[in-house]
Amino acid sequence: MRRPLIRKLEKFARLSHADKEMLVKIAAQRVRRFSAREDIIHEGEKPEFINLINEGWACRYKTLEDGRRQIIAFFLPGDLCDLNVFILQEMDHSIGAITPVVISEISRAAFDEMTIGHSRIAQALWWESLVAAAIQREWTVNLGQRDALERMAHLLCELFIRLEAAGCTSNSSCEFPLTQTELGETLGMSTVHVNRTLQELRASNLIVLKDRTLTIPNLQALQDVALFNPNYLHLDREGRHLDANEE
Amino acid sequence: MRRPLIRKLEKFARLSHADKEMLVKIAAQRVRRFSAREDIIHEGEKPEFINLINEGWACRYKTLEDGRRQIIAFFLPGDLCDLNVFILQEMDHSIGAITPVVISEISRAAFDEMTIGHSRIAQALWWESLVAAAIQREWTVNLGQRDALERMAHLLCELFIRLEAAGCTSNSSCEFPLTQTELGETLGMSTVHVNRTLQELRASNLIVLKDRTLTIPNLQALQDVALFNPNYLHLDREGRHLDANEE
DNA sequence: GCTCGACATTAACATAGGTAAGGTCGTTGC
DNA sequence: GCAACGACCTTACCTATGTTAATGTCGAGC
Numbered sequence: 001m002r003r004p005l006i007r008k009l010e011k012f013a014r015l016s017h018a019d020k021e022m023l024v025k026i027a028a029q030r031v032r033r034f035s036a037r038e039d040i041i042h043e044g045e046k047p048e049f050i051n052l053i054n055e056g057w058a059c060r061y062k063t064l065e066d067g068r069r070q071i072i073a074f075f076l077p078g079d080l081c082d083l084n085v086f087i088l089q090e091m092d093h094s095i096g097a098i099t100p101v102v103i104s105e106i107s108r109a110a111f112d113e114m115t116i117g118h119s120r121i122a123q124a125l126w127w128e129s130l131v132a133a134a135i136q137r138e139w140t141v142n143l144g145q146r147d148a149l150e151r152m153a154h155l156l157c158e159l160f161i162r163l164e165a166a167g168c169t170s171n172s173s174c175e176f177p178l179t180q181t182e183l184g185e186t187l188g189m190s191t192v193h194v195n196r197t198l199q200e201l202r203a204s205n206l207i208v209l210k211d212r213t214l215t216i217p218n219l220q221a222l223q224d225v226a227l228f229n230p231n232y233l234h235l236d237r238e239g240r241h242l243d244a245n246e247e
Numbered sequence: 248m249r250r251p252l253i254r255k256l257e258k259f260a261r262l263s264h265a266d267k268e269m270l271v272k273i274a275a276q277r278v279r280r281f282s283a284r285e286d287i288i289h290e291g292e293k294p295e296f297i298n299l300i301n302e303g304w305a306c307r308y309k310t311l312e313d314g315r316r317q318i319i320a321f322f323l324p325g326d327l328c329d330l331n332v333f334i335l336q337e338m339d340h341s342i343g344a345i346t347p348v349v350i351s352e353i354s355r356a357a358f359d360e361m362t363i364g365h366s367r368i369a370q371a372l373w374w375e376s377l378v379a380a381a382i383q384r385e386w387t388v389n390l391g392q393r394d395a396l397e398r399m400a401h402l403l404c405e406l407f408i409r410l411e412a413a414g415c416t417s418n419s420s421c422e423f424p425l426t427q428t429e430l431g432e433t434l435g436m437s438t439v440h441v442n443r444t445l446q447e448l449r450a451s452n453l454i455v456l457k458d459r460t461l462t463i464p465n466l467q468a469l470q471d472v473a474l475f476n477p478n479y480l481h482l483d484r485e486g487r488h489l490d491a492n493e494e
Numbered sequence: 495g496c497t498c499g500a501c502a503t504t505a506a507c508a509t510a511g512g513t514a515a516g517g518t519c520g521t522t523g524c
Numbered sequence: 525g526c527a528a529c530g531a532c533c534t535t536a537c538c539t540a541t542g543t544t545a546a547t548g549t550c551g552a553g554c
Contacts (some may be wrong), residue, residue, distance in 0.1 A: 062388050064474050070388040084373045092381055092479040125332045133329070134339055136383045141309050141317040144392035144435030189389030189543050195503060227311050232339040243511065426531065437512050442533060503548070
């Protein structure tokens with residue numbers, strides 16, 4: 001088993017054996033499967049659970065009255081949807097599967113059980129939700145300031161680094177299930193321009209993207225094109241520099 | 248005194264007298280003043296406090312290496328910066344004053360004092376932070392899908408409704424301190440185009456904007472232009488429809 | 495092996511919005 | 525009283541990106 005959540009949280013907090021057992025237990029409860037392109041929860045419904053993505057890619061999206069669709073966030077293995085969502089009366093957006101997806105639903109009670117008496121987990125979960133907020137902010141910068149090429153490069157850098165943190169990459173490659181239409185809905189550009197932009201990145205040898213597999217031969221080079229600064233992902237563990245026994 | 252925080256939180260939760268006293272007390276502690284355009288906290292610094300805006304407008308922003316600046320969020324009276332920020336090692340963005348600003352710094356200890364034993368306050372604060380996240384998501388939609396006119400109209404609707412919730416409007420008018428440059432940095436467009444867009448809204452009698460005062464004669468009409476759906480602001484109090492004694 | 499649908503690609507043309515440059519006006523400082 | 529400045533406004537021109545539509549590729553099912 002891969003346990004991407006544990007893998008990711010350990011980037012931030014040192015988890016005890018008991019902490020990890022608790023996380024394994026939570027991930028094994030209330031498991032649900034969705035097929036590709038199926039909605040996990042839809043705008044207007046009342047959220048009853050925090051969703052934990054165990055396998056597959058999902059996304060948050062919103063649709064305007066006239067049909068335009070914007071993808072607002074991607075959920076990768078190990079990602080949690082929204083701590084505390086229970087508080088809200090209804091969803092103001094939808095969450096849909098990109099690939100076939102396996103999730104665990106976490107109830108309010110399960111969340112309390114998981115955090116009370118496990119302060120490291122609680123801290124790590126708040127960290128993860130602060131990072132999610134930081135990612136959303138960076139997307140605002142991306143859409144507001146970067147041009148198409150920079151925007152695409154930035155998204156690819158971010159996804160690759162997040163997948164790496166969840167243990168879903170090998171060397172410089174990862175699975176990449178997004179269609180060009182979905183990339184367009186994410187980056188606020190037409191599919192035609194998505195295509196042009198990908199061609200340009202390929203022509204500069206910055207990416208290889210074929211058969212749903214993305215390879216980034218030189219991540220630093222791609223980051224340079226994107227004006228990508230990884231600080232917003234906060235992947236520096238608290239006190240990391242103080243500890244000699246790092247993996 | 249205006250107490251915009253209490254005013255806003257009451258849109259969501261029914262606060263007891265003791266709850267309100269606690270909020271008044273918190274807002275009176277560690278008060279700091281900043282002049283217009285001064286930074287409140289800068290990218291790279293370690294966040295030690297949650298900032299509560301008592302008076303004035305502030306913004307979150309990020310600057311790219313080459314100088315492009317994106318405003319990521321506005322903080323209006325009654326807004327809180329980020330619950331739980333203490334967890335992060337360093338700020339990945341800056342917060343700056345737009346107008347002269349009065350804030351209260353809330354330490355971790357003060358935050359605990361304010362929430363433990365005041366579950367209504369705790370709930371209301373989580374609600375406020377979920378709304379802030381929803382606003383950030385809506386900005387993503389705004390930048391990704393709406394054109395310049397819709398985008399501007401949407402921002403104006405949002406700001407007006409948020410100011411209303413904080414008690415900072417009178418009839419259909421509010422103070423509006425943003426320059427056209429700042430609007431451009433918010434909406435990802437040039438000042439020239441901001442100007443064109445404002446002219447267009449004025450010509451359609453959708454707004455009056457003069458001498459730092461914004462008037463929206465027909466909010467519904469502006470919302471229609473913007474494809475504005477207020478659901479993301481979650482201004483519907485839990486159980487509101489069950490209670491006869493609403494103000 | 496054929497057909498179909500999903501996705502990718504390409505070209506020709508159209509336009510929203512950017513850039514550069516300059517002008518007006520009101521406020522502040524001296 | 526006037527220089528300096530910042531906000532706002534305007535015009536002319538240019539380009540990044542959108543639109544439309546035709547064509548190509550490939551895997552799934554029959």
